[in-house]
Amino acid sequence: MASSEEDGTNGGASEASEEKEATGRRRRLGFLATAWLTFYNIAMTAGWLVLAIAMVRFYMEKGTHRGLYKSIQKTLKFFQTFALLEIVHCLIGIVPTSVLVTGVQVSSRIFMVWLVTHSIKPVQNEESVVLFLVSWTVTEITRYSFYTFSLLDHLPYFIKWARYNFFIILYPVGVAGELLTIYAALPYVKKTGMFSIRLPNKYNVSFDYYYFLLITMASYIPLFPQLYFHMLRQRRKVLHGEVIIEKDD
Amino acid sequence: MKHYEVEILDAKTREKLCFLDKVEPQATIAEIKNLFTKTHPQWYPARQSLRLDPKGRSLKDEDVLQKLPVGTTATLYFRDLGAQISWVTVFLTEYAGPLFIYLLFYFRVPFIYGHKYDFTSSRHSVVHLACICHSFHYVKRLLETLFVHRFSHGTMPLRNIFKNCTYYWGFAAWMAYYINHPLYTPPTYGAQQVKLALAIFVICQLGNFSIHMALRDLRPAGSKTRKIPYPTKNPFTWLFLLVSCPNYTYEVGSWIGFAIMTQCLPVALFSLVGFTQMTIWAKGKHRSYLKEFRDYPPLRMPIVPFLL
Numbered sequence: 001m002a003s004s005e006e007d008g009t010n011g012g013a014s015e016a017s018e019e020k021e022a023t024g025r026r027r028r029l030g031f032l033a034t035a036w037l038t039f040y041n042i043a044m045t046a047g048w049l050v051l052a053i054a055m056v057r058f059y060m061e062k063g064t065h066r067g068l069y070k071s072i073q074k075t076l077k078f079f080q081t082f083a084l085l086e087i088v089h090c091l092i093g094i095v096p097t098s099v100l101v102t103g104v105q106v107s108s109r110i111f112m113v114w115l116v117t118h119s120i121k122p123v124q125n126e127e128s129v130v131l132f133l134v135s136w137t138v139t140e141i142t143r144y145s146f147y148t149f150s151l152l153d154h155l156p157y158f159i160k161w162a163r164y165n166f167f168i169i170l171y172p173v174g175v176a177g178e179l180l181t182i183y184a185a186l187p188y189v190k191k192t193g194m195f196s197i198r199l200p201n202k203y204n205v206s207f208d209y210y211y212f213l214l215i216t217m218a219s220y221i222p223l224f225p226q227l228y229f230h231m232l233r234q235r236r237k238v239l240h241g242e243v244i245i246e247k248d249d
Numbered sequence: 250m251k252h253y254e255v256e257i258l259d260a261k262t263r264e265k266l267c268f269l270d271k272v273e274p275q276a277t278i279a280e281i282k283n284l285f286t287k288t289h290p291q292w293y294p295a296r297q298s299l300r301l302d303p304k305g306r307s308l309k310d311e312d313v314l315q316k317l318p319v320g321t322t323a324t325l326y327f328r329d330l331g332a333q334i335s336w337v338t339v340f341l342t343e344y345a346g347p348l349f350i351y352l353l354f355y356f357r358v359p360f361i362y363g364h365k366y367d368f369t370s371s372r373h374s375v376v377h378l379a380c381i382c383h384s385f386h387y388v389k390r391l392l393e394t395l396f397v398h399r400f401s402h403g404t405m406p407l408r409n410i411f412k413n414c415t416y417y418w419g420f421a422a423w424m425a426y427y428i429n430h431p432l433y434t435p436p437t438y439g440a441q442q443v444k445l446a447l448a449i450f451v452i453c454q455l456g457n458f459s460i461h462m463a464l465r466d467l468r469p470a471g472s473k474t475r476k477i478p479y480p481t482k483n484p485f486t487w488l489f490l491l492v493s494c495p496n497y498t499y500e501v502g503s504w505i506g507f508a509i510m511t512q513c514l515p516v517a518l519f520s521l522v523g524f525t526q527m528t529i530w531a532k533g534k535h536r537s538y539l540k541e542f543r544d545y546p547p548l549r550m551p552i553v554p555f556l557l
Contacts, residue, residue: 200432205514 033094038151040085045144047079052137055130069117069124069133076133080113109136111216112178119194120185128184132177135170142166164235171231175224182213189213253314253321257285260303260326274315278308281325295404298328333404340394343413347421348387354425355380366431373435375443379428379511382450383421386503389454397461399468420519428511436512449506456499459485464496477542490546491554493535497527498552528552 029037054072059065069076083106089095090102112132117124146163149155189195195209253274257267267288272281282294298307301317303326314323355376359367371377427433436442463486467476480487488495504520531551538545550557 199427199430200434202434202437202512203514204427204430204434204512206427 029094034151037089037094038148040089041144041148041151044079044082045141045148047075047082048137048140048144051075051079051133052141055133055137065127065130066125069129072133073118073124077113077118080109083109112181115195116182116185120188122188123181123185126181126184128177128180130177132174132181135174135177138166139170139174161239164231164239167231168235171228175220179217179220182217186210186213251321253319253323255281255314255323255325257299257325257327260300260328263303266327272314274313276314277310278312278314279310281314282310285327292327292329293333295333296330298330299325300328301325330406332407334407334410335404336400336402337394339405339410339413340398341391342410343417344387344390344394346414346418348384348391350418350421351380351383351387351425354422354429357429357431361426362431369431371429371431371433373433375435375510376428376433378443378447379507382447382507382510383425386454386507389458393458393461397465399465399470399472420515420522424511424513424515424519427513427515434512436510442512443510446506446508446510450503450510451506453499453502453506456485456488457496457503459483460488460496460499463489475541477538477545488554489549491549492531493538493549493551494527494531497531498554501527501552528557 051072054075055068058068058071062068086095087099087102087106090097090099095102117129123129142159142162146155146159149159190210193209195207195212197205197207199206251274252270253272253276255269255272256265257269258264259266267285269281269284272284278299279294282297282299285297285299286293294310300307301319301324305326307328308317308325317323354361357366357369436446463481463483464478466481467478468474478489480489485499486495488498492498501520501524504516504523508516508520528551535549535551
């Protein structure tokens with residue numbers, strides 16, 4: 001689920017690292033790791049800012065969302081794909097998040113960008129695309145600047161506030177955008193049979209992308225509430241210092 | 250003889266749950282768990298985790314009160330492990346499923362394939378062979394669960410049965426669907442490929458069984474002792490020279506054999522997922538062997554000789 005990142009404001013770094021930052025227990029990172037992560041987070045903040053500005057300019061000039069995706073698609077694909085590095089960051093341990101969580105989060109974004117909007121051209125002009133693009137953009141700018149400032153040990157309260165409050169709206173909006181976009185893609189996928197393998201074939205396997213998309217949509221139902229409520233709990237802990245006793249480990 | 254007093258507190262809330270006085274010094278944790286159950290019957294012993302420190306490890310059932318670093322008034326912290334289910338029950342359920350499910354597809358029970366195929370039989374001999382192999386594999390597992398394995402733990406959390414059954418039953422259905430499909434394509438290299446695959450499968454099944462027997466013989470009935478396993482007279486156990494968990498090695502081998510036999514991608518994927526999980530387990534087991542035994546043979550790798 002692309003916008004349903006574990007920390008709710010879309011994307012990689014963990015609740016674990018947030019907790020550590022929030023309670024002031026920071027891991028000792030080497031100089032090289034800190035320098036690289038700072039560069040990475042500044043670059044990503046800049047990238048998503050560029051995307052945001054490009055989207056606003058397009059709309060101001062053209063007055064319509066039609067063609068907006070096409071105009072920003074190269075930048076979007078570049079920066080969203082670059083986020084795969086976040087999995088590597090977890091693997092080598094410079095970011096204290098679970099590889100699995102980050103993997104799922106980044107994969108869902110990659111899925112949306114490459115396997116839906118890139119591959120299914122007819123959906124590119126749907127309004128729902130703008131919905132999730134706006135959600136992702138605001139979320140990522142907040143998230144990456146949060147990490148940047150944290151790494152520089154100078155986190156303005158506003159950024160922390162934004163990261164733990166914006167998701168309340170952005171998260172459902174992003175999910176809605178994604179689901180509507182996938183839904184809009186269904187007829188085209190069914191008609192063309194794209195990305196599908198039929199029997200008989202020598203590896204005795206079949207795959208129906210249409211049903212895969214349906215299952216993906218269904219998976220939002222259990223996943224979205226879990227991630228959303230998790231973020232709400234994180235918010236209470238970080239912003240209001242509430243001590244929350246978990247039901248079980 | 251000095252009696253102990255034991256107070257049991259909730260590990261999370263520190264609430265006093267139980268106070269036991271006049272506890273024998275030689276009482277075991279198991280006995281204390283039984284006493285605790287009397288005052289809190291909903292927490293049967295299998296779901297109790299008692300520890301000296303709220304965040305520490307669980308004490309073992311065999312630990313003796315007197316030998317613990319406690320004064321004559323011992324404070325133990327309790328954590329509820331959640332509803333528990335016995336390992337035997339889980340194994341039997343998770344293995345019976347694939348056995349039964351595969352046969353539903355093999356016999357082409359209605360509503361799976363088109364109506365004209367109901368209760369028909371595949372014309373490919375490899376499909377019949379595959380059914381025999383798959384069924385044999387799970388019958389073997391069921392019998393081993395009943396008669397061979399000696400489990401260290403009696404129970405596991407209840408939610409595991411849902412997780413495990415989804416995995417085994419799901420994959421069994423997915424594989425069986427394609428192998429028994431009317432449009433199934435037999436292996437590219439024909440009878441040669443099937444013969445080779447069958448040989449791999451049989452050797453690995455025998456190997457896996459030999460390891461299970463060897464591990465059983467390491468541990469006397471009813472005990473929980475742990476010893477380093479060594480090769481025996483049975484040549485299949487000589488793999489112990491190279492790996493800590495040859496049972497997993499043979500298991501992966503069996504499934505690779507089955508994948509080659511059926512030339513079915515879902516089977517290959519199942520083997521891959523299984524291999525990943527077994528590698529994690531093997532590495533864990535290997536690490537505990539190394540920690541527990543100073544003289545552990547250095548040549549051994551966890552699951553793949555020389556490599557992994």
